[in-house]
Structure formats: C-alpha cells, structure tokens
Amino acid sequence: MVKDHSHFDRGNSNDANKKEFSYNLENVNAYREKRTLALASVFASVGLAATKLVIGYSTNSLGILSEAMHAGLDVIAALMTLYAIRIVIRPPDVRFTFGYAKVESLSSLIAIILLFTVAGWIFYEGLDRILFKNTQPEITIFSFVIMTISIVVDLWRSKVLYRAARRYGSQALEADALHFKADMFSSSIVIVGLVFVLVFHIPNADAFAALIVAAMIIYTSLGLGRRTIDVLLDKAPKGMNHLLLESISGLDGVSKAHDIRIRNMGSAMSVDLHIEVPRTSTHDRAHRIATNVENRIREVMPNCDVLVHVDAIETSTETLTDRIRLIAAETDGIKNVHSIYLSRIIEPRSKKSSRHDAISMETKSHELGTSDSLTHHEFNANASSFHLHLYLDLQVNRKLDLKTAHDITESFEQRIKAEIHQVKDITTHIEIESTEEADVMGVEKKASGSYTENIRNLSMQINRVIDCKDIGIVEVNNEQHITLTIVIKAKEGEEVTSIEEAHKISTDVQEIIIKETGASRVVVHSEPL
Incomplete structure (x- = not known):
C-alpha cells in the first residue's frame, strides 16, 4: 500500500x-x-x-x-x-x-x-x-x-x-x-x-x-x-497552470492534482505539484503514475524540472477488505492477512434466538455484499442499523512468543473497531509467516517413478481432473513439499470453469495427497482443458 x-x-x-x-x-x-x-x-x-x-x-x-x-x-x-x-x-x-x-x-x-x-x-x-x-x-x-x-x-x-x-x-x-x-x-x-x-x-x-x-x-x-x-518573485507564466492541469487530467491512476507551483529558472522552468492516488496502490504503481505525470508535463513544457509529490487518499471504490489490509500494513509485527470474511450479527428478539447467531456474508450478499465487493461508502449506507463479525487469518514472525503475537493482534483489532464502527466482534486466527527469507530455499529431490505415479493417480480420483503433470518434490526444512499441475474439464454443457470451482477441485487434490503421502504442503497449479 x-x-x-x-x-x-x-x-x-x-x-x-x-x-x-x-x-x-x-x-x-x-x-x-x-x-x-x-x-x-x-x-x-x-x-x-x-x-x-x-x-x-x-x-x-x-x-x-x-x-x-x-x-x-x-x-x-x-x-x-x-x-x-x-x-x-x-x-x-x-x-x-x-x-x-x-x-x-x-x-x-x-x-x-x-x-x-x-x-x-x-x-x-x-x-x-x-x-x-x-x-x-x-x-x-x-x-x-x-x-x-x-x-x-x-x-x-x-x-x-x-x-x-x-x-x-x-x-x-x-x-x-x-x-x-x-x-x-x-x-x-x-x-x-x-x-x-x-x-x-x-x-x-x-x-x-x-x-x-x-x-x-x-x-x-x-x-x-x-x-x-x-x-x-516566481510569478507563474500566464495560462501555464491551466495548461498543465489539462495535460495530466485523465491520466490513469491520478484522481486529482493540486498545489501546483510553477516558476521560471532562467531558460528552464521548475514545476512542483501534488497528485492524489488511491491509498491501496503499491509504492511501485504510485511511482509509475508519478513518472507518467512527469513525462506528460515535459511533453507540454520540454525544458523543465518536475517534482511530483504523491498523496495517498481514500477513494469511493475502496472495499472493506482494502481498509482491513491497509490497517494491517500499518500495524507493526503483522506480515500478512488473508481469508477475510464477514458475517452479520443477528440481534436477539426472543429467548430462542441468540445474539451471536450469524448469517454468512456469502448467503446474505443480496442484503449486504461481501467484503471484497462492497465499497466502504456502500457499506456505510447499508450497514448503519446492524453489526458485523469479522473473521480473518493473520500472519506474524515465527520467532515471536504467543504473548507478543497476541498483543499485536489486540492492537490490530482495536484499530479496526475504531475505524470501522460496524465491526463489533473479531475472530483472528494467528499463523506464522511461511515465507521468511531463511526458509524459502528448498532442495529439489528426484522421486521414484512409482511415487510420482501414485500422486498422479490420487489426483485423477478427483472429479473433473483429467490429467496430472509436472510433478515435483521439494525438501524444505526437512519437510516434504509437492508441486504439480492438474488439467480440469468444464461441467457437462458448460464451456468454462469458474475460478471458485477450480479452487475447490485444487483443494480436494491437496487434501487427498497430504492424507495419503504425509506431505507438509502441496502446491497445485490448475489449467483449463
């Protein structure tokens, strides 16, 4: 971000x-x-x-x-x-x-x-x-x-x-x-x-x-x-401010330009301005946006020195997941968050109903929308009369002790509740980060033909998997990781397979291979027929 x-x-x-x-x-x-x-x-x-x-x-x-x-x-x-x-x-x-x-x-x-x-x-x-x-x-x-x-x-x-x-x-x-x-x-x-x-x-x-x-x-x-x-006295050349705004308007990623300062420096000109970009943009994307602004200005004013200051702003297209990830990125100690979803808390109306009964966002998307699709502004408009329960997985450094990791999680949850007022309950699953620099270097092993054939047969047992190839065995910290590619055919009468269906099939392949081989991790790449 x-x-x-x-x-x-x-x-x-x-x-x-x-x-x-x-x-x-x-x-x-x-x-x-x-x-x-x-x-x-x-x-x-x-x-x-x-x-x-x-x-x-x-x-x-x-x-x-x-x-x-x-x-x-x-x-x-x-x-x-x-x-x-x-x-x-x-x-x-x-x-x-x-x-x-x-x-x-x-x-x-x-x-x-x-x-x-x-x-x-x-x-x-x-x-x-x-x-x-x-x-x-x-x-x-x-x-x-x-x-x-x-x-x-x-x-x-x-x-x-x-x-x-x-x-x-x-x-x-x-x-x-x-x-x-x-x-x-x-x-x-x-x-x-x-x-x-x-x-x-x-x-x-x-x-x-x-x-x-x-x-x-x-x-x-x-x-x-x-x-x-x-x-x-650094007076801006007449009409240059309007010309500059006109030249950069409509550039991809630029929401607005402001605080433009132009002055003559001998035979050249100096331009200093602010541009607003979505705060969900990565630093690399923000840099490329600023570079595009510089290049466009130099097309209009060839002999000039340009300084672009990037302001990260909240936009109307920002989703709840975006806001949660932004808070996580600004919380020291959190490496990553994933598997984010929300449910609506049903307020008790009778003794039979429980205050903590929740309806999954997936089943009530027509009422509220998922955290990935619902923007923050839409959320505020629709969610003023109910509360939400947030579920997510949070990754921290594996060298931390439980108390330190819990304190980091508590700080993260408090900030979410302070900034997203409708979130009342949060359930956080703490995980260790699996991509530490010292752990990512594995060693590829040569597996026997019968072992790879067994993996291939296990994969083919899953419905709609018609081929399994590129099987690899990698040893990482004395643990066995398996990588493979599966080919998935579409349902009868359909031309394409949705990504949701492909993910479910890949998960089934992972589970059966882990159960039968004892591997610590299985990475499945899926391809359409």
Missing part, C-alpha cells in the same frame, strides 16, 4: 547519464554563444560611448551627450551581462540548490535601475536647458556620422542579441537587446533634433530630442522591468 511520499527517480542509469551528457553539452554550447555575443556587445558599447562623449562635449550637444551617457550605461550593462552569463553556467550546489539562473534576472534589474537613473539626469538637464539656459549646440558632420554609425551598430546588436535571448531564455541578453533597440530609435531622434537646430535654427530642438530619448528609455525599461520582477 502506498503512503504519502514524494516521487523519486530510479530509472536506467545509462539513459540518465546520456541525458545528463546531452544536457551539459547543450549548456556549454549555449554558454559559449552567449559569452561571445556579450563580449562583442561590450567592445561595441565602449567604442560608441567614447566616440559619442568626445563629439558631444566638442559640439555641446545635449542630445549626443545623453546618447553618450546612455552608451556608457550600456557598457556597464554589457559587463554585468557577461558576468551573469559566467555565473549562470555553474551547476546547483549546497548553497544555491536551485542553481544560479536568476543571476541573469538580477543583472537585468540592476541595468534597468541604472537606465532610470540616466533617464532622470537627461530629463533634468533637458528641462534646465529649455527653461533656464540658452545653449547653442555646434553642429558638425561628425555629429551626424557618429549617430548614423550608432544606429547601424545598434540595429545589428539588437537583432543578434534578441534572437539569442529567445533561443536560450536569457533575460540578461534580452535586456541588452532592448537597450540597443532603444538606442537605435533615440539616435534617430537625436539626428532629427540636430537637423532642426541646423536647418530651422531652433536651439532647444536638441534638448527636446533629449527629453524624447529619456521618455523612450523609461518606456522600454518598464516592460522589461515588469517581466524581470515577475521572474524574481
């Missing part, structure tokens, strides 16, 4: 190693490409910033000076991006168990803060020139040349970086791409301002162009800032 636990992988190690190698190779290739682009961005930003600064001071153009400041900020942002890319490649460790993927988002956030700072300075200087100063910028051919070169370089950088950002899910590269795209438009606005100063002799046109540049910086930074903060 499965208890509440988290899913753990135990797949083929060779497949896991191949996947890990492929994943590491992809990471290395991505790192190399991102590092090359970041380095190229640094060098281009340094060259443009230095050139704009020299020309801006020499011409006294606030538009070009604002572009120089902006380009200088791009140098800092590109350096932070380069550093972030170097950090992100590191694998998770004991300090940062989820890895370093969010360093890129942090780098992007710092760059955005610097952009707002520069935009504030440009606004201040532009308003100061418009309202309080009368500054006449000097327009030269170099002013137009450097701004044109800046537009071409920024156009190339924004396209290349944006493409890489989309491919690898890098917010740091996306921040750089947006910066350079903004630079491209702002450079165009500066050129327009310079044209107005040169042609129409409007000295403040350059300052107005600078204000427009600052506004564009703020506008483009707000969008990226919102997305960056969403990642840092």
Whole structure:
C-alpha cells in the first residue's frame, strides 16, 4: 500500500547519464554563444560611448551627450551581462540548490535601475536647458556620422542579441537587446533634433530630442522591468497552470492534482505539484503514475524540472477488505492477512434466538455484499442499523512468543473497531509467516517413478481432473513439499470453469495427497482443458 511520499527517480542509469551528457553539452554550447555575443556587445558599447562623449562635449550637444551617457550605461550593462552569463553556467550546489539562473534576472534589474537613473539626469538637464539656459549646440558632420554609425551598430546588436535571448531564455541578453533597440530609435531622434537646430535654427530642438530619448528609455525599461520582477518573485507564466492541469487530467491512476507551483529558472522552468492516488496502490504503481505525470508535463513544457509529490487518499471504490489490509500494513509485527470474511450479527428478539447467531456474508450478499465487493461508502449506507463479525487469518514472525503475537493482534483489532464502527466482534486466527527469507530455499529431490505415479493417480480420483503433470518434490526444512499441475474439464454443457470451482477441485487434490503421502504442503497449479 502506498503512503504519502514524494516521487523519486530510479530509472536506467545509462539513459540518465546520456541525458545528463546531452544536457551539459547543450549548456556549454549555449554558454559559449552567449559569452561571445556579450563580449562583442561590450567592445561595441565602449567604442560608441567614447566616440559619442568626445563629439558631444566638442559640439555641446545635449542630445549626443545623453546618447553618450546612455552608451556608457550600456557598457556597464554589457559587463554585468557577461558576468551573469559566467555565473549562470555553474551547476546547483549546497548553497544555491536551485542553481544560479536568476543571476541573469538580477543583472537585468540592476541595468534597468541604472537606465532610470540616466533617464532622470537627461530629463533634468533637458528641462534646465529649455527653461533656464540658452545653449547653442555646434553642429558638425561628425555629429551626424557618429549617430548614423550608432544606429547601424545598434540595429545589428539588437537583432543578434534578441534572437539569442529567445533561443536560450536569457533575460540578461534580452535586456541588452532592448537597450540597443532603444538606442537605435533615440539616435534617430537625436539626428532629427540636430537637423532642426541646423536647418530651422531652433536651439532647444536638441534638448527636446533629449527629453524624447529619456521618455523612450523609461518606456522600454518598464516592460522589461515588469517581466524581470515577475521572474524574481516566481510569478507563474500566464495560462501555464491551466495548461498543465489539462495535460495530466485523465491520466490513469491520478484522481486529482493540486498545489501546483510553477516558476521560471532562467531558460528552464521548475514545476512542483501534488497528485492524489488511491491509498491501496503499491509504492511501485504510485511511482509509475508519478513518472507518467512527469513525462506528460515535459511533453507540454520540454525544458523543465518536475517534482511530483504523491498523496495517498481514500477513494469511493475502496472495499472493506482494502481498509482491513491497509490497517494491517500499518500495524507493526503483522506480515500478512488473508481469508477475510464477514458475517452479520443477528440481534436477539426472543429467548430462542441468540445474539451471536450469524448469517454468512456469502448467503446474505443480496442484503449486504461481501467484503471484497462492497465499497466502504456502500457499506456505510447499508450497514448503519446492524453489526458485523469479522473473521480473518493473520500472519506474524515465527520467532515471536504467543504473548507478543497476541498483543499485536489486540492492537490490530482495536484499530479496526475504531475505524470501522460496524465491526463489533473479531475472530483472528494467528499463523506464522511461511515465507521468511531463511526458509524459502528448498532442495529439489528426484522421486521414484512409482511415487510420482501414485500422486498422479490420487489426483485423477478427483472429479473433473483429467490429467496430472509436472510433478515435483521439494525438501524444505526437512519437510516434504509437492508441486504439480492438474488439467480440469468444464461441467457437462458448460464451456468454462469458474475460478471458485477450480479452487475447490485444487483443494480436494491437496487434501487427498497430504492424507495419503504425509506431505507438509502441496502446491497445485490448475489449467483449463
């Protein structure tokens, strides 16, 4: 039976190693490409910033000076991006168990803060020139040349970086791409301002162009800032929760999924969720259900890390036998329970009737149902007005003394009565476990032809047994065990034999062989004709 636990992988190690190698190779290739682009961005930003600064001071153009400041900020942002890319490649460790993927988002956030700072300075200087100063910028051919070169370089950088950002899910590269795209438009606005100063002799046109540049910086930074903060605060991607629920609904064994947590981790996503499975499932089945959930999620979200937590729950299809076995599995000292059946206790109505008269569940199944077929919910609905007597066989370790075994049985019976209120009486037959590890290794013996023939003839005496074969003799702890296969024919006029009939015939074969040979155990395998 499965208890509440988290899913753990135990797949083929060779497949896991191949996947890990492929994943590491992809990471290395991505790192190399991102590092090359970041380095190229640094060098281009340094060259443009230095050139704009020299020309801006020499011409006294606030538009070009604002572009120089902006380009200088791009140098800092590109350096932070380069550093972030170097950090992100590191694998998770004991300090940062989820890895370093969010360093890129942090780098992007710092760059955005610097952009707002520069935009504030440009606004201040532009308003100061418009309202309080009368500054006449000097327009030269170099002013137009450097701004044109800046537009071409920024156009190339924004396209290349944006493409890489989309491919690898890098917010740091996306921040750089947006910066350079903004630079491209702002450079165009500066050129327009310079044209107005040169042609129409409007000295403040350059300052107005600078204000427009600052506004564009703020506008483009707000969008990226919102997305960056969403990642840092672990906001789930829009619609992903519904998509994930839809993908795993209807999977075999999954009753319900809940407590779903999704967050971005750089270019990958992390998914953590709970699934509910019947508590009667074995651990192996629960593991396979969780693995199916993981695989289905990865089909929808290919690059993600999935953790599935399994919750064992009571279901409407759970039978009384299931509940009894669950209680036995959770009781220390009990190895197994079997031969479970119930009877209904007849309450006394007269002196002639006894309170402990019981009607077998088999004969009253039309009123109550057997413990194997009646679900717990059906039982509660039908059995509210009467009490039951439970009978079962209970296996314990053969090394226990009677008092210890009895105490274990008492604890087991008390819990059954506490959880299944209609069970009033319990009769438990205590057995020793017959499959201890030290006892299961037997030795096959070669029997004489007359001995095996005698076993065959004994089996054939039972009605409807038409053949006996594969007879084997095994010695286990100085006891003789006999194994054999019988072939059973169907009744006259019927095509098949029920399993109940086959079990009765096999039991008859067991009893006659044990009686005539003195064997300790007879294992009979039955086959249809």
